[in-house]
Amino acid sequence: MKSLNLNHVSKTYFDPYAGKNVNALRDVSFTLEQGEFVAIVGPSGCGKTTLLNMIAGFLPHTGGDILLDGKPVDGPGPERGVVFQSFALFPWKTVLDNVGFGPKMRGLPKAECDRIAREYLELAGLGHAAERYPNELSGGMQQRVGVVRALANNPEVLLMDEPFASVDAQTRMTLQEELTRIWQERRPTILFITHDVGEAVFLADRVIVLSKGAVLQEVAIDLPRPRHWDTLIDDDAFKAQSAQVLQLVRSA
Numbered sequence: 001m002k003s004l005n006l007n008h009v010s011k012t013y014f015d016p017y018a019g020k021n022v023n024a025l026r027d028v029s030f031t032l033e034q035g036e037f038v039a040i041v042g043p044s045g046c047g048k049t050t051l052l053n054m055i056a057g058f059l060p061h062t063g064g065d066i067l068l069d070g071k072p073v074d075g076p077g078p079e080r081g082v083v084f085q086s087f088a089l090f091p092w093k094t095v096l097d098n099v100g101f102g103p104k105m106r107g108l109p110k111a112e113c114d115r116i117a118r119e120y121l122e123l124a125g126l127g128h129a130a131e132r133y134p135n136e137l138s139g140g141m142q143q144r145v146g147v148v149r150a151l152a153n154n155p156e157v158l159l160m161d162e163p164f165a166s167v168d169a170q171t172r173m174t175l176q177e178e179l180t181r182i183w184q185e186r187r188p189t190i191l192f193i194t195h196d197v198g199e200a201v202f203l204a205d206r207v208i209v210l211s212k213g214a215v216l217q218e219v220a221i222d223l224p225r226p227r228h229w230d231t232l233i234d235d236d237a238f239k240a241q242s243a244q245v246l247q248l249v250r251s252a
Contacts, residue, residue: 002034003033004032004191005070006030007067008064008065010061010062010063011063012024012063028051028064028213028214035188035189036206038192038207038208040191041249042210042211042216043252047210048193052159055157055191078106078155081157082161083160084146089134094130094131095134099117103116118130120148123185143163147182151186151188155188156189158189159193164199165196180225180226197246201221201242203227205220206220219245
């Protein structure tokens with residue numbers, strides 16, 4: 001079983017304004033098992049995005065080990081897909097070609113790239129938009145394209161950095177439900193960064209709370225699946241677990 005392991009990971013950098021080294025992350029350890037959905041929350045500046053960028057290979061870590069299936073992470077790679085807050089789609093490419101970009105970079109034939117792209121677009125309810133361009137889509141549709149573009153490359157881990165932060169509340173709830181549906185069908189391993197406690201509890205199997213660059217606590221989420229906002233929003237267990245995580249974030 002493939003897993004992502006962080007063992008005593010730290011990140012130190014020199015702050016020229018303060019004139020000293022700063023510990024952005026210190027002694028962070030946790031494991032994501034294959035097919036698990038884990039969310040990371042914490043106050044601004046606690047190191048959430050820095051941590052994701054190190055796992056993605058965009059930033060080097062200065063201490064500890066980041067291992068994917070036992071192999072050190074030392075740079076970007078196709079086994080780690082990333083979905084950003086900005087849609088980050090190629091505006092000159094159709095939706096079909098955006099989603100098929102990863103398979104194309106792996107050297108697959110055009111017909112196979114298109115087949116894979118159409119499969120994932122249908123999974124996200126976007127089959128009708130295959131020949132459109134990103135500027136012809138709503139923000140919510142663009143972000144769904146961003147999610148399935150990452151999934152179409154069949155990554156071992158999908159890293160998501162506040163991907164729904166830039167859309168309105170109703171669209172955000174719809175995207176959260178869509179993501180849980182796609183996750184249940186395909187079971188990718190997901191690490192999801194968010195400021196929104198309710199979003200984290202709704203989506204995840206576990207929520208990791210960061211505080212000042214360190215893991216404060218992990219909270220197991222035992223809500224049944226599939227999850228839908230119309231049944232969970234007034235659910236006592238959901239409210240209790242959200243309150244537990246929120247209290248931890250506030251204490252951080």
